[in-house]
Amino acid sequence: MNEIIEKIRQRDPGQNEFYQAVEEVLDTVKPVIERHPEYRQAAILERIIEPERVIMFRVPWMDDQEQVHVNRGFRVEMNSALGPYKGGLRFHPSVNLGIIKFLAFEQVFKNSLTTLSMGGAKGGSDFNPKGKSDNEVMRFCQSFMSELYRHIGPYTDVPAGDIGVGAREIGYLFGMYKKLRNEFTGVLTGKSLNWGGSLIRPEATGYGNVYFAAEMLATREESFEDKKCLVSGSGNVAQFTTEKVLQLGGKVLTLSDSSGYIYDEEGIDEQKLAFVKELKNIRRGRIREYTEKYPGAVYTDADLSLGYNPLWNHKADCALPSATENEINGQDAQNLIDNGITLISEGSNMPSTPDAIRLFIQHKLLYAPGKASNAGGVAVSGLEMAQNSMRLSWPREEVESRLKIIMKSIHKTCIDVSDYYGMSGNYAAGANIAGFVKVVNAMLDQGVV
16 A cells, blocks of 8 residues: 555655545555455556546636636546546635545545445636636636536536535536537536526535534434534535534534634524625625624634644534635644544545544544535435436425435444444544445446456
8 A cells, every 4th residue: 555655646746635535545444455355456446546537628718807817627537436427616726636636536435425326526627716707707617618518417427516616606617518518417416496406405515514423423422402613614514514503402603714714602693694694605705704793703814824723722512624625733633622622523525634633533532534424415416416317306305304314324334334344433434444345346346447
């Protein structure tokens, strides 16, 4: 395994997030490899870390002042052993090939855990939709899709949204796909309800994360009732994580964006959450405006020179990171432990560094990796695909019921697999091994392709 990791470091320099994701999975699946020599014979590890297809392309577009800009587009189709490629598109200045490969690699195992027939992929662009007009975003999306449309389809690759890609962007992307292909198919998920979207899809990642966390608490005969929670982010995942925590009787104290975070000791109730949704989804403002509306809250500017994030340094019971990768480092993890946190459930992808994860496991906290706890989003995307195929729209209660069943199933799988391999309570090992075994067995069945 060390040879494999060293090989990808030499072959793919600078892709640090990808190395991190690969090392985290390979480290936990060692017991599986030891029990199954046929995996080594078939070079399964070498094959599973190499994308089946990598697509990179330029995206030229014109702003409202008729100035031409050029961004870079990506789609990494990582593994299709279990079904069509499935995974979101991210529009953010930080996007590069290494980040997209890491996200695609994680997506393979996340989709495997959902029980649905989906392979793993991820895509996006270094385009920044913040501060752009609707027409500028539309022109960018149309240019982006004018290349991507050649590589996707309902039985090939079904993208969804991610950071920077919401219902507005999905609409523009779908419109261009439909025009170019002259067909109306379920090629994208996260669509608006009146033209093929699914109820609960916007809520799914946040709701699913809280459902998973509730299952973990139940193993200790606890619930969210009266639990104080720290949540990062203020976008889709953070908003609906907060909403579901409130519904289950808990209290959320924090939200953030790239500029800083707010701490509301009284808790973010339904009225305050409605303000955040309007601020972020409609006005596209900054989280600091929360303290102008609710002066009892405290706003703190982001300060990268600190070496830690003070958001994670408050007394609470649960932490639900819902912003971006590597937002909790070793110092943050120690601060969480010192402040009495007993549960960490990841709403974003790989928000905890390896040092943080080691501390969580060492202190026997309830720690859920994102590939398990935030799988609700892609699970409901899969349900949207099913509804599109049948030309049906299920009621809200049915979709949410299916989401709860899927999250409960993922939780049970993680528990059962960690027990089987002698690592009881280690959700990271359970999720990695369960997702890995299902994918590699399908790869073996399908031959060397």
